Amino acid sequence: MTARAPGTATENGAGDEDAAGTGAENFFAGEPLLRLVATAMVRLSQQRTVGDPVYEDSVQQAYNHIVLHCLRRGAEPPGSVPELARWAAEKPLGAWDFGLPEELAPEAGTHLVDAATGSPTQSCLEWAVSARDPAAEQFENLLMKEALAESRAADAPEAYVAFRRLLIEKPVLTETELAALSADLDLGLLHETVKRCYERAPASCLRDGRYTACGRCGCLLVPVPHGGFRCELDVCRRSPVRQGISWTPADGGGLRHLSRPLRTFITGPGLAETALESALARAGLTAEMWPRFDTYDLRVTFPDGQVWAIDVKDRANPALLGRDTRPLRQDPPYDRGLLVVPQYRFTERDGYREVFRHHVPEEAADRIELLSDRELLRQVRTRLRGRKRPERTRKNSTTGTRGTTGKGAEDA
Template identity: 55%
Template sequence: MVTARPAVSAVFFDGEPLVRMIASALFTLSRQRAPRNPVYEDTVQTAFNHLVLRCLRHDVLPPASVPDMVSWAMHRPLHEWPLGLPDDLDTADGFLIDPQTRLPTQQCLEWVISAPDPAAEQYENEVMLGVIQQCRVARSPESYTAFRRLLITRPVLTGTELALLGEDLDLMLLIDTIKRSYEPAPGSYLRDGQYAQCARCKCLLVPIEGGRYRCELDRCRREGYPTIERTLDPARGNGVYQLSRPLRMFITGPGLAETDLEQDLIKKKLQPEMWPNFDAYDLRITLPNKQVWAIDVKDRANPALLARTARAFIPAPPYDQAFLVVPQYRFDEREAYARIFARHVADEVRDRVRLTSDAEFQRVLTRELRRIRRITTVHSTDGGSSNA
């Protein structure tokens, strides 16, 4: 006699929807500060249930519990999960939880942000769009620029420093949003009663085994164990506060590449306009021949998810060429980065926005500036116009 297998619901998630559910569940767990009743939020339990169902349908031993699912996220790269992801979305080293810091990785957060989930939108989208709207109404682009620089350059503040921001004329308009964007630093970042700040990105470092520290940002981690810029005693300065994790990951992280590029352009005798028209794009430069380039900077691990969220640039202020610039190390880590992006980006974006690494963009810009100088020299020699 054959024993019938228990009936299971025909409605279940796999592939991309399931990855988004799991990533959102892991992010929710990472923000849970105290025991709750029931133990897990519905989103967490639902993600676990669907993962178990997916495993059973494919004769894979499922995780035994939610903590076991978290263990999978720390020790199994995404391509080893029985999820049915397309190759472009599957990465060999795509852990959802960093096994050393036990925090969601950037890849995990990219899946969260890509999900149609109000909790995810609140952090990167709702906060920034709310600030843009507030600054537009007040006709205060300088407040938006100051806010953006604050998130990039000062992701960690003492309570005293946070309070003093209310005296900054450019930030006064947004002080309530600023206070909501920073949250008390958790005790898990403490070592010997002190917080340590990364010298490169200024985020808090996470203590790991062997007396070392690990930075949350992919770029800092790739460059090895970090240098400590300063330590902070929470008993002094009225506590320590840091930006919420998605803002650190998606504003502070790429913002460093934006401001690095800004400094490189200034060295080339160009004057970049940062976040013009309330962040229509990240940088706007006018070349010596009056040609205008628009630049948006992204630092994303997953080129397919980046491509799906890529949009044609807002045409105001106007520009002649548009560039989507990604740090070179992303292309070094994934040789097919550009090809995967091209397969997933919308046709109207592919025709209007050029994807380059930051290194390639610098080469393109250098060649164009040399071309302009040659033409200008020829015109000047011939007694013609100095404009190309």
């Protein structure tokens, strides 16, 4: 497959000026350019065959825009789409000179593509999912909305809860296990939607004729050159790889793997959600999970009757998280609305809280507090001991210092 240089004719004779708008002055830079390139990397990763002799429009346009951006700066542009993909794997985002505002600048060493696995990083997916009309966002939202609609129509909240737990706890299923879910009392209602969430396990995850799961998240590990494996989830990359169960391609009639967008934006945060559920249970509290068909993630009622509503996110970029944040709906009602992010995000990104608060919409800024999972559990324990939470701690939880340890809820 080949790329067209900016301004050359397409198959129907139209130039790229028509595709881009009114001409070269409308070529993107800054954040729009980063979104274009990130979306192109996601689209390339979804490509399964060689196909047409030219790349699809989203990839071609990203290449055209990055070439013109380089030429305008007097820099050497990538010579082809494959070279652009190599840039995404080899050049940290800080070296691209997109012209991003400081608060949007990625953490040092952030790449769009993982050089070891050749797959988009979570940062890449976050920028692509934030872009206009990306396939990943459509796919994730469509399936989750289908599950919600079917559960609501049957007045079966237990079916939706079972569906969410399945995507978190079982990112890999054999064909036999997938078929057996049709007889499950809760999941049978959503069986057709469940089947669409899982893809055939790719050959790229095979090593020596076997698939191997990550011992932490349960997703398939990706073999890397010169031996070893790598997990695609950010939460697992902080520690050495832990190998879990393994399968042959024929086990259980074949293997299915949860789609990448769902692994990133449902399984990843879901691990933090269920870790909080377990930690709260150890503290003597029962969390209602995804109440009223996922109004928010956890609803915790204290012995004195006060209710905390908790939404959990595991996002690499605090600016994008801030932009996406909205006040939690008051159904079911609560006394305190909290947005909880795993502690490792605060530890790995200086100023995570401050960048988030700079970008959160005004209507949400005073109605939802950002906490790390460790901060949340510390406040829970303080409340259960019957002590008044110190004013200094309250201020820190919403505007001040970041945490001092990288442990998450599961370690608290």
